[in-house]
Amino acid sequence: MAQYSRVSGTVGLITLQNPPVNALCAAVRQGIVEMLKKALSDSKVKSVVICGQNGIFCGGADIKEFGMNMSGPPLVQVIHAIEDANKPMVAAIEGVALGGGLELALGCHYRIAHSKARLGLPEVILGLLPAAGGTQRLPRLIGVPAALDLITTGRHVIAAEALQLGIVDQVTDHKTVDAAVKLAQSVAGKPLDARRISTYPCARPSDLDALFEGEMQKVRQRARGAIAPVACVQAVQAAATLPYTQGIEREKELMVTLFTSGQARALQYLFFSQRAVSKWSTPSGARWDTSKPGPIHKVAVIGLGTMGRGITVALAQTGLSVVAVETQEKQLMGAKKAVSNMLEQGAKRRGVAPTLDKISYSPNIQAIADADLVIEAVFEDMALKKQVFQQLAAVCKPGTFLCTNTSSLDVDQLASQTRSPELVVGMHFFAPAHVMKLLEVVYGPRTSPQAVATAMELGKKMGKVSVAVGNCQGFVGNRMLKLYLEQAFFLLEEGATPELVDRALEEFGFAMGVFRMSDLSGLDVGWKVRKGLMLGETDVSSGQSARIRQGCRYSPLGDLLCEQGRFGQKTGQGWYQYDKPGGRVASSDPWLHSFLESYRAKHGLVARHIDHQEVLERCLYAMINEGFRILEEGIAAGPEDIDVIYVFGYSWPRHRGGPMFYADMVGLAKVLERLEHYQQAHPDVPYLQPCSLLRRLVASGSPPIQRWREVIKKPHSQL
Numbered sequence: 001m002a003q004y005s006r007v008s009g010t011v012g013l014i015t016l017q018n019p020p021v022n023a024l025c026a027a028v029r030q031g032i033v034e035m036l037k038k039a040l041s042d043s044k045v046k047s048v049v050i051c052g053q054n055g056i057f058c059g060g061a062d063i064k065e066f067g068m069n070m071s072g073p074p075l076v077q078v079i080h081a082i083e084d085a086n087k088p089m090v091a092a093i094e095g096v097a098l099g100g101g102l103e104l105a106l107g108c109h110y111r112i113a114h115s116k117a118r119l120g121l122p123e124v125i126l127g128l129l130p131a132a133g134g135t136q137r138l139p140r141l142i143g144v145p146a147a148l149d150l151i152t153t154g155r156h157v158i159a160a161e162a163l164q165l166g167i168v169d170q171v172t173d174h175k176t177v178d179a180a181v182k183l184a185q186s187v188a189g190k191p192l193d194a195r196r197i198s199t200y201p202c203a204r205p206s207d208l209d210a211l212f213e214g215e216m217q218k219v220r221q222r223a224r225g226a227i228a229p230v231a232c233v234q235a236v237q238a239a240a241t242l243p244y245t246q247g248i249e250r251e252k253e254l255m256v257t258l259f260t261s262g263q264a265r266a267l268q269y270l271f272f273s274q275r276a277v278s279k280w281s282t283p284s285g286a287r288w289d290t291s292k293p294g295p296i297h298k299v300a301v302i303g304l305g306t307m308g309r310g311i312t313v314a315l316a317q318t319g320l321s322v323v324a325v326e327t328q329e330k331q332l333m334g335a336k337k338a339v340s341n342m343l344e345q346g347a348k349r350r351g352v353a354p355t356l357d358k359i360s361y362s363p364n365i366q367a368i369a370d371a372d373l374v375i376e377a378v379f380e381d382m383a384l385k386k387q388v389f390q391q392l393a394a395v396c397k398p399g400t401f402l403c404t405n406t407s408s409l410d411v412d413q414l415a416s417q418t419r420s421p422e423l424v425v426g427m428h429f430f431a432p433a434h435v436m437k438l439l440e441v442v443y444g445p446r447t448s449p450q451a452v453a454t455a456m457e458l459g460k461k462m463g464k465v466s467v468a469v470g471n472c473q474g475f476v477g478n479r480m481l482k483l484y485l486e487q488a489f490f491l492l493e494e495g496a497t498p499e500l501v502d503r504a505l506e507e508f509g510f511a512m513g514v515f516r517m518s519d520l521s522g523l524d525v526g527w528k529v530r531k532g533l534m535l536g537e538t539d540v541s542s543g544q545s546a547r548i549r550q551g552c553r554y555s556p557l558g559d560l561l562c563e564q565g566r567f568g569q570k571t572g573q574g575w576y577q578y579d580k581p582g583g584r585v586a587s588s589d590p591w592l593h594s595f596l597e598s599y600r601a602k603h604g605l606v607a608r609h610i611d612h613q614e615v616l617e618r619c620l621y622a623m624i625n626e627g628f629r630i631l632e633e634g635i636a637a638g639p640e641d642i643d644v645i646y647v648f649g650y651s652w653p654r655h656r657g658g659p660m661f662y663a664d665m666v667g668l669a670k671v672l673e674r675l676e677h678y679q680q681a682h683p684d685v686p687y688l689q690p691c692s693l694l695r696r697l698v699a700s701g702s703p704p705i706q707r708w709r710e711v712i713k714k715p716h717s718q719l
């Protein structure tokens with residue numbers, strides 16, 4: 001797990017060996033201790049280099065170990081032993097030095113990094129803090145403000161920035177280990193006292209209290225209930241105000257609290273889930289490791305509205321050739337300008353050249369004839385999309401993958417318009433498509449494994465977190481969202497206000513409550529969808545109540561607002577009011593409150609007191625219950641897929657892991673009991689009936705989420 005050799009006669013070389021990222025598991029830590037002893041006791045060795053095998057220094061502590069009983073020498077002590085060494089220790093950083101990996105390097109007396117290396121302390125993203133001395137050494141090395149930035153955000157820096165900040169002493173474009181050996185030779189025999197970071201005083205800015213107060217406010221606002229960023233600030237504050245040994249004690253104390261918290265469990269679950277979803281499988285047995293993606297060099301985008309423009313930008317940024325087609329000339333010109341602007345802005349931010357020349361624009365669909373893959377992004381209308389797919393089938397070369405960006409329509413119906421339904425697959429991007437990380441890859445019953453693999457691979461190239469899901473109304477994300485929104489509407493009917501519902505959800509950790517979010521995305525979007533599903537208009541002829549559609553409870557509140565022209569922020573009025581159309585700051589709207597009162601009076605509804613707990617249970621458990629149905633039907637392969645979709649596509653608070661993880665945390669029996677309660681109270685809402693998978697899981701003793709797949713029966717599939 002760590003190897004020792006002597007190179008160039010006088011340099012001891014310790015190589016970390018734990019593929020794929022040389023994580024610091026117990027055996028590696030033990031190995032470092034033993035190899036260090038060897039190097040320090042070898043009289044020929046004058047200085048020591050630590051490196052990692054396969055071009056990666058170290059990806060940090062072994063996250064898998066966090067869920068187990070920890071054994072082996074503690075990392076803090078390993079790093080102290082390195083720092084205390086009486087021969088110069090040099091870290092040779094290639095690939096990454098992250099978390100415990102960077103802390104290990106900070107224990108060394110010198111650090112040299114390859115120009116392409118990335119360094120950082122991303123523990124906060126895992127619900128932790130850099131507890132192997134990172135919160136105490138980094139501020140001593142680079143100052144409090146810069147350390148606070150890196151530790152509270154977990155962002156990675158590339159070698160050039162690390163050099164500028166003072167984290168590394170040298171950057172090289174050549175072989176890092178060779179350069180490190182040279183450096184080690186040059187510093188052999190030099191005094192080390194001034195190189196031990198733990199002995200440095202921590203530079204204290206004059207306005208220290210104000211600095212920490214401001215930082216605390218900033219992270220609390222950004223973190224929305226996450227405890228790790230707050231603990232990170234407290235730990236750095238200890239570095240700035242206490243001697244090193246006391247600071248280390250404080251670091252440990254804060255880490256113990258985080259380490260045993262549900263938030264750390266949630267965030268570490270999310271880390272592994274994000275990686276697990278790339279190893280997709282379908283109910284028919286198609287898998288990521290047996291399905292080869294097709295070669296993609298040229299991609300076409302059809303329809304340059306908001307979604308098409310974002311997709312074009314995201315594709316061009318990968319370096320692929322893109323043909324962007326929009327039949328309306330005026331729209332085409334507008335799109336070209338908008339796409340170029342987005343590319344230029346993105347390139348400026350990333351310090352690279354914009355890839356404008358990767359895109360050709362055309363009003364003519366014939367221009368896509370030689371594309372390897374086409375993404376249709378026209379208006380969300382089945383008839384129109386069918387027409388486009390017929391055209392694609394006629395124009396494209398054989399073997400072209402045909403993808404649709406529909407957010408809820410039946411992918412199989414579109415596949416039926418072509419001669420090769422096996423090449424048709426959904427690629428559901430989220431707005432803005434060049435920014436949002438999530439991509440739902442939707443396979444229909446006839447989609448080939450190769451088409452799924454190709455869409456997943458393209459998503460990866462575009463930097464997306466891609467999740468393969470089955471074909472059903474709304475797929476995974478929007479299918480669950482529908483119930484969340486509906487419950488929020490019902491709560492308004494029963495006596496809640498948009499402010500109350502939003503406050504409950506925002507305190508839970510959502511950046512925006514459901515009504516604020518609807519105002520932002522536009523109330524007319526959902527209205528159009530409901531109209532498409534024949535839900536948005538009262539069936540007067542059949543004499544049905546406005547509050548019952550297709551035999552179930554329905555709330556027309558959203559439709560009524562749209563009928564008044566209240567589409568949200570864009571019209572200056574929605575569930576809230578804004579100072580002007582396009583205004584951003586929501587304020588309570590007396591009109592809306594009296595509208596709700598008269599609505600209730602008209603329908604004989606008596607407002608009752610609704611508390612935050614009920615808001616959370618009604619909105620979240622309804623959607624979780626649908627999540628269980630999705631699992632039972634095999635639409636999602638596992639709970640991780642649903643949770644990744646919700647965190648990356650629907651701003652579910654990360655520190656709560658995702659809706660299915662949250663259900664696990666709350667306790668499945670409790671979720672079941674509350675659903676039974678609400679189902680009895682609202683028999684006209686059939687989806688509150690607890691899903692049989694949830695009942696089976698509870699009957700099986702509520703196994704932890706990692707074992708749910710054992711209980712989920714394999715459903716049938718035609719893929």
Ligand SMILES: CCCCCCCCCCCCC/C=C/C(=O)SCCNC(=O)CCNC(=O)[C@H](O)C(C)(C)COP(=O)(O)OP(=O)(O)OC[C@H]1O[C@@H](n2cnc3c(N)ncnc32)[C@H](O)[C@@H]1OP(=O)(O)O
Pocket residue numbers: 020021023059060061062063064075096098099100101122123126128129130131132255256259260272275276
């Ligand atoms: C009562 C109890 C009290 C306890 C008190 C506290 C005790 C504990 C004290 C310990 C103090 C330690 C302080 C330090 C903490 C840490 O270091 S936490 C870890 C910090 N590091 C990270 O967050 C890095 C995570 N990894 C990545 O960002 C990326 O993986 C990468 C390194 C940048 C590589 O990316 P890429 O090439 O895209 O590959 P991936 O697909 O992401 O990963 C490949 C496989 O490697 C696995 N993996 C990656 N990192 C780790 C890791 N640190 N530990 C374990 N495993 C890791 C990853 O899961 C992939 O696995 P597979 O999917 O199985 O292939």
